[in-house]
Amino acid sequence: MKTCVDGRNMVALPMILASVLGELILGGKTVDILIGLQRNLIDQQKKKRAQQVRSSIPAMNRILATKAGSNVYRLRIPWRSFSNDAAPKLSSPNAGDPVKGSEAQQYDIAIVGGGMVGLALACSLASKPLTKHLNVAIVDSNPALGRKNFIKKDDLPDARVSTITPAAISFLKDINAWRFVEQHRHAYFDQMQVWDYTGLSYAKYNARDADKEILGCVVENKVLLSSLLSHVQDMDFLKKIHPSRLTSMSILPNSSSSEVDSTSSMTALFTHGRLAKLELEDGSSLYAKLVVGADGGKSRVRELAGIRTTGWNYSQNAIICTVEHAVENHCAWQRFLPSGPLAVLPIGDKFSNIVWTMTPKESSDFKSMTDDDFLKAVNHALDYGYGPHPTSGILGSSDLFSWLKGGISSSANDCFEIPPKVIKLASERMAFPLSLRHANDYASKRVVLIGDAAHTVHPLAGQGVNLGFGDASSLSSVISEGIAVGTDIGEVSLLKKYEADRKPANITMMAVLDGFQKAYSVDFGPLNFLRAAAFHGAHHISPLKKSIISYASGEMRLPLFA
Amino acid sequence: MASSKLLSQPRWHRLLRRNLPNARLFSGLPSQHPVSVPEPQNHGDPKSNNTFKTASSAPSSLKEAELAKFAAISDTWWDSEGPFKPLHNMNPTRLAFIRSTLCRHFRKDPLSARPFEGLRIIDVGCGGGILSEPLARMGAIVTGIDAVEKNIKIARLHANMDPTTSNIEYCCTTAEKLVDEQRKFDAVIALEVIEHVADSAEFCKSLSALTAHEGATVVSTLNRSMRSYASAIVAAEYLLHWLPKGTHQWSSFLTPEELTMILKRASVDVKEMAGFVFNPITGRWSLSDDISVNYIAFGTKDTNEE
Numbered sequence: 001m002k003t004c005v006d007g008r009n010m011v012a013l014p015m016i017l018a019s020v021l022g023e024l025i026l027g028g029k030t031v032d033i034l035i036g037l038q039r040n041l042i043d044q045q046k047k048k049r050a051q052q053v054r055s056s057i058p059a060m061n062r063i064l065a066t067k068a069g070s071n072v073y074r075l076r077i078p079w080r081s082f083s084n085d086a087a088p089k090l091s092s093p094n095a096g097d098p099v100k101g102s103e104a105q106q107y108d109i110a111i112v113g114g115g116m117v118g119l120a121l122a123c124s125l126a127s128k129p130l131t132k133h134l135n136v137a138i139v140d141s142n143p144a145l146g147r148k149n150f151i152k153k154d155d156l157p158d159a160r161v162s163t164i165t166p167a168a169i170s171f172l173k174d175i176n177a178w179r180f181v182e183q184h185r186h187a188y189f190d191q192m193q194v195w196d197y198t199g200l201s202y203a204k205y206n207a208r209d210a211d212k213e214i215l216g217c218v219v220e221n222k223v224l225l226s227s228l229l230s231h232v233q234d235m236d237f238l239k240k241i242h243p244s245r246l247t248s249m250s251i252l253p254n255s256s257s258s259e260v261d262s263t264s265s266m267t268a269l270f271t272h273g274r275l276a277k278l279e280l281e282d283g284s285s286l287y288a289k290l291v292v293g294a295d296g297g298k299s300r301v302r303e304l305a306g307i308r309t310t311g312w313n314y315s316q317n318a319i320i321c322t323v324e325h326a327v328e329n330h331c332a333w334q335r336f337l338p339s340g341p342l343a344v345l346p347i348g349d350k351f352s353n354i355v356w357t358m359t360p361k362e363s364s365d366f367k368s369m370t371d372d373d374f375l376k377a378v379n380h381a382l383d384y385g386y387g388p389h390p391t392s393g394i395l396g397s398s399d400l401f402s403w404l405k406g407g408i409s410s411s412a413n414d415c416f417e418i419p420p421k422v423i424k425l426a427s428e429r430m431a432f433p434l435s436l437r438h439a440n441d442y443a444s445k446r447v448v449l450i451g452d453a454a455h456t457v458h459p460l461a462g463q464g465v466n467l468g469f470g471d472a473s474s475l476s477s478v479i480s481e482g483i484a485v486g487t488d489i490g491e492v493s494l495l496k497k498y499e500a501d502r503k504p505a506n507i508t509m510m511a512v513l514d515g516f517q518k519a520y521s522v523d524f525g526p527l528n529f530l531r532a533a534a535f536h537g538a539h540h541i542s543p544l545k546k547s548i549i550s551y552a553s554g555e556m557r558l559p560l561f562a
Numbered sequence: 563m564a565s566s567k568l569l570s571q572p573r574w575h576r577l578l579r580r581n582l583p584n585a586r587l588f589s590g591l592p593s594q595h596p597v598s599v600p601e602p603q604n605h606g607d608p609k610s611n612n613t614f615k616t617a618s619s620a621p622s623s624l625k626e627a628e629l630a631k632f633a634a635i636s637d638t639w640w641d642s643e644g645p646f647k648p649l650h651n652m653n654p655t656r657l658a659f660i661r662s663t664l665c666r667h668f669r670k671d672p673l674s675a676r677p678f679e680g681l682r683i684i685d686v687g688c689g690g691g692i693l694s695e696p697l698a699r700m701g702a703i704v705t706g707i708d709a710v711e712k713n714i715k716i717a718r719l720h721a722n723m724d725p726t727t728s729n730i731e732y733c734c735t736t737a738e739k740l741v742d743e744q745r746k747f748d749a750v751i752a753l754e755v756i757e758h759v760a761d762s763a764e765f766c767k768s769l770s771a772l773t774a775h776e777g778a779t780v781v782s783t784l785n786r787s788m789r790s791y792a793s794a795i796v797a798a799e800y801l802l803h804w805l806p807k808g809t810h811q812w813s814s815f816l817t818p819e820e821l822t823m824i825l826k827r828a829s830v831d832v833k834e835m836a837g838f839v840f841n842p843i844t845g846r847w848s849l850s851d852d853i854s855v856n857y858i859a860f861g862t863k864d865t866n867e868e
Binding site: 130131273481482483487491500 | 650651653657658661673674675696697698700723724844
C-alpha cells in the first residue's frame with residue numbers, strides 16, 4: 001500500500017510538469033532574436049574583472065566606460081548647466097525639459113532599442129498619470145521607426161510571428177495599442193492539439209475548459225511593432241527617437257572625495273552619479289536618469305553595464321516559414337517528432353506559420369530542398385510520418401488517473417484530428433539556432449534590462465515577447481510607484497523591485513521550457529510512456545487542464561499550485 | 563517580525579543636547595559611520611548655510627580633509643545597498659503614508675507627480691536628507707534640520723548634486739530655535755525622533771508651534787509593547803546587529819495612546835495612524851493596521867485651542 005502511494009507521487013510531479021511543458025510549447029514563437037549570443041562572453045569577462053578591480057576603490061564603485069579610463073571620463077563630462085551658484089536657483093526643478101543650448105540632451109529615461117518591448121514600455125509610461133510627464137528618448141537605428149504605417153494589408157504574412165497570451169493582450173489593451181493590432185491581420189485561436197510521434201497519446205485543449213474565449217492570438221511581429229509605433233507617434237508624450245546606435249555608456253559614482261576640494265570640479269560633482277551618459281554612433285550624446293536596455297538578446301546596454309549572463313545553445317535549429325492551406329485554420333497544432341517539435345499556428349486568412357525544430361544538419365537539408373518536397377515533408381510529419389496516430393485507449397483508459405480526477409474535462413471527448421493539409425509555401429524558409437540566455441542581474445545603478453536583453457528563451461514557446469511585455473508592464477508600474485514617493489528613478493533600490501517582481505516569473509518559464517526541451521530530446525521507452533501519461537492526464541483531468549491553460553495564458557505565476 | 567525602524571534611522575542624534583548620553587548612543591558604530599563622531603556640538607550654528615565651514619576655526623588644510631571625509635560618508639549614507647539599506651527600504655512606505663494623508667488634507671491631486679507643489683514642509687531630524695529629498699521631488703519647499711552638523715553637511719552635499727533637490731534648505735538647528743524665530747510650515751514631519759528626546763511633551767509643543775494654521779503634523783516612533791522590545795531591541799540591536807546596542811531605551815518609547823494625548827495637549831489632533839510591518843521574506847515594509855511596533859501618526863493643528 002505504502003509503495004503504491006509513493007509510486008504515484010513519483011509519477012505525479014513529472015507528469016504535471018511535463019504536461020505544463022507540453023502546453024506551453026504549443027504557444028508559438030518569436031524568432032527575431034538569439035543569434036550568436038556567446039560572441040561577447042569573453043570580452044565581458046575581461047571587462048568584469050577590470051571592473052572588480054575598480055570597484056575595490058571605494059569612491060569609484062561603478063564606472064562603465066568603454067573606451068577611456070574612468071578618470072579621463074570624469075573630467076570630460078561637458079555638463080555646464082549646473083554650476084555651483086546656478087544649482088540652487090534652477091527654477092524648473094522638474095528637470096523634465098531637455099537642457100537647451102547644450103550639445104547633449106537630458107532625458108528622464110533613455111530606452112535603448114525600439115523593438116516591441118521597448119515601444120511597449122514607452123506606451124505604458126505614457127498611459128500612467130504619474131509617468132506621462134516623463135521625458136523619454138528612444139534610441140534605435142531601425143529606419144522603420146521614422147516612418148508611419150510601414151505595413152500594407154495585402155502583404156503576405158511575415159514568417160516572424162508571436163503568439164500573444166490573453167494576459168499580454170490585456171496589457172496591450174491597457175496601453176491602447178491593441179486597437180491598432182486589430183486593424184491588421186491577426187488570428188485568435190481557441191483550440192490547441194498536442195500529440196507526439198509515438199502515437200501513445202494526445203491532448204486537446206479548448207479555451208472553454210478554462211472558461212475563456214481564446215487561448216491566444218497570433219500576430220506578425222511587424223504588425224505589433226507598427227501598432228506600438230503608431231501609438232507612440234500619436235501620443236501626447238515627451239519623447240524623441242534617436243535614429244542611431246549606442247556606442248558607449250558611462251555612469252559615474254555618486255561623488256568623489258578626490259574632487260570636492262576644488263571649486264572647478266564642483267561642476268562635475270553635480271552630475272556625478274546622477275545621470276548616465278550615452279554616446280551614439282552618429283556622434284551625438286545624451287544624458288538620462290535611467291537607461292533601459294530593450295535592445296534584444298545581444299544587448300549592448302547589458303554588455304556595457306557589465307552584466308553577465310548564464311545560458312547555453314541547444315544543438316537545434318528552428319525553421320520558420322508561412323504556409324497556405326486550402327481551408328482556414330483556427331487551431332494551434334503541435335506534434336513532437338524525434339528531433340524536435342513541429343508547430344503550426346494560424347495567422348489569419350488561410351495562412352499558418354510553421355516552426356519546426358530539428359538538428360542543424362536536418363535544418364540545412366529542409367531549407368535547401370524544393371518547395372514541393374518541403375510541403376510534402378510537412379504534411380507527412382503532421383500525419384502518419386514518424387509514427388501512428390494516437391488513440392486514447394493505449395493507456396488502458398483513464399484508470400491510471402482515477403485517483404486524481406476532479407471530473408472529466410469538457411473537451412476530453414474531442415477526437416484526435418489531423419491538421420489541415422499545407423498546399424503552398426507563402427514565404428522563404430528561415431533557420432535560426434536555438435539558445436537560452438538569462439542576465440544574472442536585471443538592474444544596476446541607472447540601468448535596467450527588459451525583454452530579450454534580460455532573458456532569451458527557447459523561441460518556440462512564444463513566451464519571449466510575452467515575458468517582455470510583462471517586464472515592460474512591471475517596470476512602468478515600479479517607476480510610477482517610485483515617482484509617487486519622490487524616488488530618483490535611477491536608484492538601484494527602486495529598480496531591484498522590478499527585478500524581484502520579474503525574475504522569478506521569467507526563470508520559472510525558462511526552466512519549464514528548458515526542461516521540456518530536454519525531456520523531448522531523448523527517445524527512450526519509459527520516458528516516452530511518462531510523456532504519454534502526462535499528456536493523457538492533462539487531457540482528462542479538468543482542474544489540471546484549467547491550470548495549464550491559465551499558466552500558458554500568462555495569468556498565473558505558479559503552474560502547479562493553482 | 564518588524565525590526566526596528568530605527569535601523570533605518572540615524573535620526574537619533576538630532577536634538578543631541580537633550581538626548582541620552584552620547585556614549586551610549588554611538589558606542590557600537592563603525593568609525594566611518596556618519597553618526598559615529600559625536601563631537602561637541604555648536605548647537606544650531608545657522609550661518610553654516612551653503613558653505614562647508616565648520617564653526618571651529620580649523621586650518622584650511624584640515625577643512626579639505628574634512629570635506630573629503632564627508633563626501634565618503636555621504637556615499638555610505640546614500641548607498642542603497644550599503645549599511646543604510648534598511649532605511650532606503652523603509653522610506654517609500656513612510657512616504658506613501660505622508661503622500662496620501664497630506665494629499666487628502668491639503669486637497670492635492672494624488673495623481674500628480676508633484677502633488678506637494680507649493681507646500682512648505684519641515685523635516686525635523688533630517689539626518690542625511692533621505693526623507694527631505696523625496697519630499698522635494700514631490701514638489702514641496704523643504705527645510706531639513708538636524709542638530710548634528712555633520713548630517714547637515716552630508717545632506718547638503720548630496721542634495722546639491724541634483725537640481726531637483728538642490729533648493730532644499732538645510733540648517734543645523736533645533737525645532738525649539740526655529741520656534742523662537744517664529745518659523746511656520748504647512749507640514750511638520752518628525753520621523754523616528756521623539757523616542758530620543760528628553761521631554762517628548764515639550765518636543766510636541768515645538769512641533770505644534772512650527773505648524774501653520776490648518777497645517778499638518780506627522781510623527782512616527784516605536785510603540786512600547788512586548789513585540790517592540792523583542793524586535794527593536796533584542797533582535798535589531800543584539801541578534802541582528804542592525805543597530806548599535808543601546809540605541810533605544812524601551813522605557814522611553816511612547817504608546818500610540820500616549821502620543822495622541824501629548825499631541826492633543828499641544829493642540830494637534832491625531833486623525834490617522836498606521837503601522838509599518840516588515841516582511842522578512844520579501845524584505846519589504848508595508849503599511850498596516852498593526853501599530854504594535856512601528857507606527858506613524860498624522861494630525862492637524864487644532865487652532866481653536868491655541
